[in-house]
Amino acid sequence: MQYWLIKSEPDCYSIDDLKRDKKTSWSGVRNYQARNFIRTMKVGDLVLFYHSSTEPKAVVGLAQVVKAPYAEKDPDWSAVDVAFVEKFKSPVTLSQIKINPKLEGMPLTEQGSRLSIQPVSKEHFEIVKKSGSIS
DNA sequence: GCCAACGTTGGC
């Protein structure tokens, strides 16, 4: 069981879009490091859904990998299907994450972390999930 | 909207 964080600009695809669609194909990733992470994903892995670029910048919910990685039309690249799990009652904002010493070392908080798909430790995942679920 | 940080491209 692995944990991940995926970024999305809500203008492009938001947690509400995922909620409406129930599931979506996470494709179009054009970064080798991110692609390599995709290829190690397994069905059942849980994913933190992060909104970038717009306010509030925050982890806004949870998704789950529901289909093993597969090649896109261009076989150099890979995609997975993720399904909606929950939308957080209270989004965990980037600033909250940054000031929480227990979340130190999350790739998201590192300077210039542009990776759109990042692995998250179980500990970090649980903390974010818990604080997101508190109303 | 700015710009620093980063990844990618392409000429050599």
Added chain:
DNA sequence: GCCAACGTTGGC
């Protein structure tokens, strides 16, 4: 295979 130029990301 180096590295400068370029394009993109994403926080501010």
